[in-house]
Structure formats: C-alpha cells, structure tokens
Amino acid sequence: MDIAAQLTVNSLIAGSLYALVAMSFNLIFGATRFFNLAHGALATVGAYGTFYVGVVLGLPLSVAVAGGVLTAALAGYALERLVFRPLRARKASNLVLLIASLGILIAVEAILAIFFTSQFKTLSVLTGAAQTIHIGSAVITHVQLTMFASAVLVCGTLWLVLSKTSFGRAIRAVSDDAEVAKIVGINTNVIIAALFVIGSAIVGLSGVLYGLDTGIEPRLGFMLLLKGVIAAIVGGIGNVYGGFLGAFLVGFAENFGIWFISGEWKEAIAFGLLVLFLVFRPQGILGKKHT
Amino acid sequence: MNAITTERLRKTFGGVAAVDDLSIVIQKGKIIGIIGPNGSGKTTLTNVLTGIHRMDGGVVVVGKKERTRIKSCEVFGLGLTRTFQNVRVFEQVSVLDNVLIAITKKGVLGSLFERASAAQIQNADAVLARVGLTEKRDALAAELSYGQRKLLEIARALATDAEIILFDEPYAGLFPEMVKRVSGIMQELKAEGKTVILIEHDMALIRELCDHVLVMDAGKLLAEGTPEAVLSNPSVIEAYLGV
Ligand SMILES: Nc1ncnc2c1ncn2[C@@H]1O[C@H](COP(=O)(O)OP(=O)(O)OP(=O)(O)O)[C@@H](O)[C@H]1O
Ligand SMILES: [Mg+2]
Numbered sequence: 001m002d003i004a005a006q007l008t009v010n011s012l013i014a015g016s017l018y019a020l021v022a023m024s025f026n027l028i029f030g031a032t033r034f035f036n037l038a039h040g041a042l043a044t045v046g047a048y049g050t051f052y053v054g055v056v057l058g059l060p061l062s063v064a065v066a067g068g069v070l071t072a073a074l075a076g077y078a079l080e081r082l083v084f085r086p087l088r089a090r091k092a093s094n095l096v097l098l099i100a101s102l103g104i105l106i107a108v109e110a111i112l113a114i115f116f117t118s119q120f121k122t123l124s125v126l127t128g129a130a131q132t133i134h135i136g137s138a139v140i141t142h143v144q145l146t147m148f149a150s151a152v153l154v155c156g157t158l159w160l161v162l163s164k165t166s167f168g169r170a171i172r173a174v175s176d177d178a179e180v181a182k183i184v185g186i187n188t189n190v191i192i193a194a195l196f197v198i199g200s201a202i203v204g205l206s207g208v209l210y211g212l213d214t215g216i217e218p219r220l221g222f223m224l225l226l227k228g229v230i231a232a233i234v235g236g237i238g239n240v241y242g243g244f245l246g247a248f249l250v251g252f253a254e255n256f257g258i259w260f261i262s263g264e265w266k267e268a269i270a271f272g273l274l275v276l277f278l279v280f281r282p283q284g285i286l287g288k289k290h291t
Numbered sequence: 292m293n294a295i296t297t298e299r300l301r302k303t304f305g306g307v308a309a310v311d312d313l314s315i316v317i318q319k320g321k322i323i324g325i326i327g328p329n330g331s332g333k334t335t336l337t338n339v340l341t342g343i344h345r346m347d348g349g350v351v352v353v354g355k356k357e358r359t360r361i362k363s364c365e366v367f368g369l370g371l372t373r374t375f376q377n378v379r380v381f382e383q384v385s386v387l388d389n390v391l392i393a394i395t396k397k398g399v400l401g402s403l404f405e406r407a408s409a410a411q412i413q414n415a416d417a418v419l420a421r422v423g424l425t426e427k428r429d430a431l432a433a434e435l436s437y438g439q440r441k442l443l444e445i446a447r448a449l450a451t452d453a454e455i456i457l458f459d460e461p462y463a464g465l466f467p468e469m470v471k472r473v474s475g476i477m478q479e480l481k482a483e484g485k486t487v488i489l490i491e492h493d494m495a496l497i498r499e500l501c502d503h504v505l506v507m508d509a510g511k512l513l514a515e516g517t518p519e520a521v522l523s524n525p526s527v528i529e530a531y532l533g534v
Contacts, residue, residue, distance in 0.1 A: 166395035166402035169384070173392050176381040183341060184393045184451060185367030194399045 015251025016151035020206035021228025022243030024199035030175040034097035040225025041108035046072035046204025047211035072204020080196040236284030294486040301348035309335040311510030327507035372453035393450035
C-alpha cells in the first residue's frame with residue numbers, strides 16, 4: 001500500500017507537469033494546426049529566466065518565477081511575430097512550419113548553452129532545502145504540490161476563458177475555420193498572437209517548476225515537450241481538456257508501469273501508450289471536439 | 292448610390308481567368324441577382340470581394356475607397372458580409388455561439404473580460420428566431436442538417452448587421468417552407484435599406500426577388516437588366532443551354 005500511495009503522488013506530479021505542456025500545446029495547435037516543436041524551447045527559456053533573475057541577479061523566488069514565466073511569454077510572442085506569422089502569410093505548409101520550429105528548438109538550446117553552459121544547475125538556492133508534506137504514507141514537496149495546483153488552476157482558468165468569454169468564443173471560431181472567423185470580423189492574427197503569449201507563459205511555468213523541483217539544463221524543454229506532445233495526442237490533439245486528461249494518463253502509466261516492468265523501461269512506456277492510441281484511437285481520448 | 296463597383300476586376304487560376312476584367316456596379320438598397328452557368332465565376336467574384344482570394348488585377352470600390360487589395364478581416368469593418376455556397380458554419384461551436392460571434396467584442400482585451408450580455412443574447416435569439424432555428428439554439432452546429440446549417444449561416448450574416456450581404460446560393464437544399472422564409476428575409480433586408488446580392492440558379496426566385504440581374508459567363512458580364520429583360524435575352528438563354 002505504501003508504494004501505491006507514493007506511486008499515485010508521483011503520477012500526479014508527473015501528470016501535472018505534462019498537463020501544463022500538453023494543454024498549452026493544444027491551445028496553440030487548435031488555432032494554428034501545426035506541430036510547434038519550439039513550444040518545448042519555451043519551457044527551457046522559462047527555467048533559465050528564473051535562474052537568471054533568482055540566482056544570477058539574486059532576486060526573491062516570487063520575482064524569479066514571474067520573471068521566468070514572463071520571459072517565456074515574450075519569447076513565444078516574438079517567435080509568432082518574427083517567424084510563424086510571416087511564414088503563414090507566405091502560405092508556408094505545415095511541414096515548413098514544423099521544420100522551422102524544430103530549428104528554433106535546437107537554436108534556443110544552443111544559445112542557452114552558450115550563455116549558461118550546458119551543465120546541470122540546481123535552483124535550490126531559491127527554494128532552500130525541500131520542504132515536504134506527508135499525505136498518509138506518501139511524501140510530496142511544496143514545489144511538487146505547486147505543480148499539481150498549477151495544472152488544475154490553469155485547466156480551470158482555460159475552461160472559464162474558453163467557454164464563458166467572448167475571447168474564448170473567438171478562439172473556438174478561429175480553431176474551427178479561421179477564414180470564416182475573419183469574415184465575421186475576428187482578427188485571427190491578433191487571436192493567435194494572444195494564444196502564443198498565454199500558451200508560452202503556461203509552458204514556461206512548467207519549465208520553471210521543473211527547474212525548481214529537479215534543476216535545469218538546456219535540454220529540459222525537449223524532454224518536457226516529448227511527454228507533453230504524447231499527452232496532447234493521447235488526449236486529443238488540439239483539445240485543451242484532452243491534453244489535461246492525456247497528461248495524467250501518461251503520468252500514471254509511467255509510474256505504475258514500472259510496477260510490472262523494469263524501471264529502465266519507464267521512458268518507453270509513454271511511447272508505447274502513444275503507439276497504442278495512434279493505432280486504436282487516433283483521435284485521442286476526447287477527440288477534436290471543443291478547443 | 293452604389294454599394295460596390297468593380298473595374299476590370301480579374302482573378303486567374305493557373306492562367307485561366309475565373310473573373311475576367313469584370314466591371315460591374317451594384318446599386319445600394321436593391322436586391323441584385325447574379326446568375327450564370329456553372330463555372331462562370333460567380334463564387335470567385337464573391338471570394339475576391341470578401342478577401343478570400345486576392346485579386347490579380349483591377350479595382351474594387353467599396354466603402355468610398357478604391358481598393359486593389361481586400362483583406363478578409365477588413366470585410367466586416369466595410370459593412371460587408373457573405374454566406375458560402377458550400378456552407379461554412381463553426382462546426383464545434385453551439386448554434387447560439389455561431390451567431391454571438393458576429394455580435395460580441397472582437398479585440399483581445401475587450402473580449403477577454405466580456406461575457407455575452409443579456410442584450411447580446413437577446414439579439415442573437417431574435418436572429419435565430421428570424422431564420423427559425425430557435426429550437427436548435429444549444430445544439431452544436433455539427434449536429435444540424437444541411438438545410439439548418441444554411442439557415443445558421445444566414446443568421447450569422449444577419450447578426451453582423453452588415454449593409455451589404457452576399458448570398459451564394461442560399462436556397463440550395465432548403466425545404467419549400469424554408470425557401471419562403473429566406474425570401475421574406477431578403478425582402479425585409481431590402482426594406483431596411485440594405486443591399487442584397489443574390490447568386491441563384493432558380494429563375495423563379497430571381498424573377499420574384501431581384502430588382503436588377505447581372506449575368507456572368509466565363510468570368511465576364513454577358514448581360515444585365517431587369518429580370519424580365521435579362522431572362523428573355525437570347526444570348527443569356529444560349530449561355531444557359533450551352534449551345
Ligand atoms: N480555388 C480554385 N482553384 C482553382 N480553380 C478554381 C478555384 N475556384 C474556382 N475555380 C475555377 O474558376 C472557375 C469559376 O468557378 P466558380 O466557382 O467561381 O463558378 P460559379 O459561377 O460559382 O459556379 P457554380 O454555379 O457551379 O457555383 C471554374 O472554372 C472553377 O473551376
Ligand atoms: Mg458558385
């Protein structure tokens with residue numbers, strides 16, 4: 001039982017992290033319809049933003065977290081304005097956009113490695129010694145609890161915005177048929193830019209939290225991206241809530257999977273799940289309905 | 292007064308001119324019919340006027356300005372809207388929201404903190420009642436029948452409150468009672484002083500509704516005039532019979 005409780009907590013922690021990536025990935029994908037691999041780079045940018053503000057500049061934790069999230073949001077906005085929008089205007093195919101985003105992912109990792117070296121760094125200066133909470137026989141740190149709270153809060157806020165506000169209605173319209181959305185007066189470029197800001201802030205937060213929990217290195221975003229995208233597809237590509245569900249499915253499968261198979265296979269479990277879904281339920285858990 | 296004027300408007304697809312140096316005048320406050328055989332460029336004209344396709348040449352005068360480029364996100368601001376021949380509603384959005392989209396705020400900050408007000412919802416409900424979709428209000432547009440989607444598209448166009456509305460074959464696939472309702476709407480729009488452009492193959496409807504008819508053939512203007520004059524014109528009959 002002890003193991004089960006801890007595995008449940010671990011699953012929820014991993015799921016929360018993946019959920020932040022998957023929800024934001026699907027939020028942007030819903031409206032832009034291309035596989036934005038640069039999304040992962042923004043998690044790294046967020047983590048290094050926090051490192052810079054908190055460790056290099058020595059500002060307090062809250063400022064460092066805000067700084068990291070804001071840096072990621074701005075970087076996402078910049079990518080949309082400087083790379084993706086010009087490519088869309090030229091009617092570039094989704095393959096071209098995908099390759100451009102892969103290029104950005106690699107370039108951002110390289111640039112961060114140049115400035116900060118590619119060595120692993122911890123952010124424990126900011127968090128101090130990990131404070132833990134006991135839930136029954138399971139242990140969870142404050143940072144990990146924040147991950148879970150963030151995932152739930154972000155999901156709830158996105159639900160409110162998407163289903164209750166005029167902005168959300170416009171997003172759903174753009175995701176559905178961007179050309180017609182323009183005809184009814186929606187400036188799709190502005191909506192997409194806003195989605196990049198919001199989505200990049202969310203994925204930036206995932207990078208920041210991962211950094212505070214584990215530490216940072218330039219490739220952390222790539223790892224998060226892989227799991228996040230698997231969760232996004234498993235949940236239903238382009239579907240925000242699907243991304244949330246898919247993330248916890250991946251989290252639970254990974255952590256409980258090693259009960260049955262050896263721990264070395266942990267990384268393979270998510271991919272196995274992906275293949276199963278691609279073959280038997282390609283539309284994912286929730287399908288494409290609702291953004 | 293003219294609602295839209297085109298001068299030598301041109302749109303080609305791979306060397307073939309779908310709209311071929313077309314110069315037309317759409318008078319304000321009238322129901323203007325556009326007829327012509329399949330492939331004569333009626334839909335392409337609509338697509339160029341609403342920025343779906345970029346024009347390859349010529350000028351369009353709409354909203355007092357001469358334009359050589361129309362962007363589709365500007366069309367709403369010009370007081371122009373349209374329906375699509377191959378119905379395009381927002382499938383994964385509710386019927387009510389399909390209409391509300393045209394009514395509520397469009398800017399990011401304005402819309403982010405806006406919940407549709409009672410007045411806006413009332414407005415949308417009134418439009419849905421007008422096309423007879425009240426009962427389907429909360430359904431997803433994807434769940435509607437083909438005819439109902441056509442009606443929803445008309446509702447969305449009405450909700451934009453545009454001065455000029457382009458209907459691309461709005462009657463196709465409608466039941467007779469729906470046809471009557473849509474014809475009623477066309478006449479109401481005219482009574483409100485709006486300009487209606489109606490692309491239609493059913494000549495009885497053209498006769499019944501239109502003040503003026505433009506006949507297109509191979510991207511050019513073949514004839515124009517009152518419905519009677521145009522429909523008895525030998526070259527129009529010839530074009531339709533494909534002699
Ligand atoms: N997107 C496109 N790409 C290539 N060719 C096109 C495109 N749209 C229209 N065409 C061509 O342009 C010509 C005019 O087509 P259009 O759809 O405008 O005719 P239409 O008058 O609306 O016909 P219908 O009565 O069948 O709706 C046709 O030859 C058509 O094949
Ligand atoms: Mg047509």
